[in-house]
Amino acid sequence: MVDIGTRSSQGTATIEEVAAAAGVSRSTVSRVVNGSTSVSPAALEAVNRAISALNYVPNRAARSLATRQTHAIALVVPEETTRFFGDPFFAAIVSGINTRVNKSDYVLNLFIASDDPGDKTTSYLRSGSVDGAIIVSHHTSDTFIDRIAAAVPVVFGGRPVRARERDYYVDVDNVRGGQEVTEFLIGRGYRRIAMISGPLTMPAGVDRLEGFRQALDAAGLEPGPVEDGNFTADGGARAMERILEAPDRPDALFIASDLMARGALAVLNRSGIRVPDDIAIVGFDDSPVATTVSPHLTTMRQPSFTQGERMADVLLDLLADRDPPRVTMLNTELVIRDSVSTRAAGD
Incomplete structure (x- = not known):
């Protein structure tokens, strides 16, 4: 054919x-x-x-010729190596992808690149060395991925930063997830709700912040301080320090990843601020971090392993000349643990 x-x-x-x-x-x-x-x-x-x-x-x-197909798939992660190996989100995603690829005739090649100096990765992937690519955790500045997508079939993990009608991607409903976290906190009686967001160069960061704002607006509440924590523990700690410098301390925090919440919790512990007695926290991911911190995190679960499986399924379908859905959206689920009181602080 x-x-x-x-x-x-x-x-x-x-x-x-x-x-x-x-x-x-x-x-x-x-x-x-x-x-x-x-x-x-x-x-x-x-x-x-x-x-x-x-x-x-x-x-x-x-x-x-049979040799025209490489039977290789590239997983491209435009992140620093330290972030890739330090964030449990990536472990779950890669595990899901690999589970599906292992059942196929393809092998998985991993490329970690926060940028692509000299177009080394891009040139390799465009040279016919792989049959397709999965791209996860991309930023607005990662323009090199557009050149990859022009050469081989690509499936994105999350909504592409420059989404086009022909793009294939698998995502969770981050807007709805952000809404549900915030609505949950409002329902528990919290009114001064701040947020530590992900970077606004990433659709997940933008969408979770949008859901947060929509829920507060619907409830007639003003948002508390919003600080970017860059989806890292160190970033979450620095964002928490900036929020504590604000004149009116919030009574609750939506933190857009469990890893950032771990950093924020360390700052609160050092400051003598009790969770959840003085301030409530809700994270996002339900990664292993959520149950290794104290108190255990209430968090919005995203099915990262399943997302990896679905991305691999879509790409394998494309490579087999089948017509998979262009957009696959997965649901999130709130997991309630110990970092939120049944009543708001001070009630």
């Missing part, structure tokens, strides 16, 4: 670019190229028009 998306030496388009121009899926372009009759007349006309306009030339000879 003919289905090749690499550029020729004359710079012809990839199959992904043809699909985007035609407004159809990658597998639809593949079926047209291979002469399949299971394509609607409208799709056939759109694909042929895009092929002509973009000078797409499928390399049938190369594709007919």
Whole structure:
């Protein structure tokens, strides 16, 4: 079956670019190229028009060789190595991805790169060394991932920072998760609610903050201080110190990751501020951190292992010319533990 998306030496388009121009899926372009009759007349006309306009030339000879497929998948994590190995979120994601990949004919290659100086990673992935890629934890500044997505099928973990109609991604409903945390705190009687957010260069950071603000606005409450904790324990500690400098100390905190909550708890303990008696805390993730800190964290569980499995499933479907959903949204679940009182502080 003919289905090749690499550029020729004359710079012809990839199959992904043809699909985007035609407004159809990658597998639809593949079926047209291979002469399949299971394509609607409208799709056939759109694909042929895009092929002509973009000078797409499928390399049938190369594709007919078994060696054309590498049977390798890249997992690209645009983060510092210390963050990757220090955050339990990544362990769960990678475990889920690997569980699915191990059951396939593919192998998983891991690339950790906070940026891509000299385009080393990008050039390697665009050279035909992998058949597809999963990209997790990307930031606004990570423009190199766009060049990867133009060369091979890509599935994103979380909403892409520059989302396009043709993108495939698996995410949790971070806006709703942020709303539910905040509504829970309001329902327990808390009124001065602050937040330690993730970085606003990441969709998860933006969406959890948006849910927090929506819930407070619906309740007619003003948000307390909001500080960026960068999804790290050190960042959470520094954000907590800044919040404590505010003139009116909050009675509750929504902290957008358990790792940041661990850093914040250390600062509160040093300051003699009791949790939950003086201030309530709700985290996000339900990672192992939630039950290794004291008190155990009330937190919003996100199914990170399942998210990894689903990302792998979507990419494997793409590589097999199946049509997976472009967007897969997973639910979150509030897990109540000891870091929130049944009544607000001071009641």
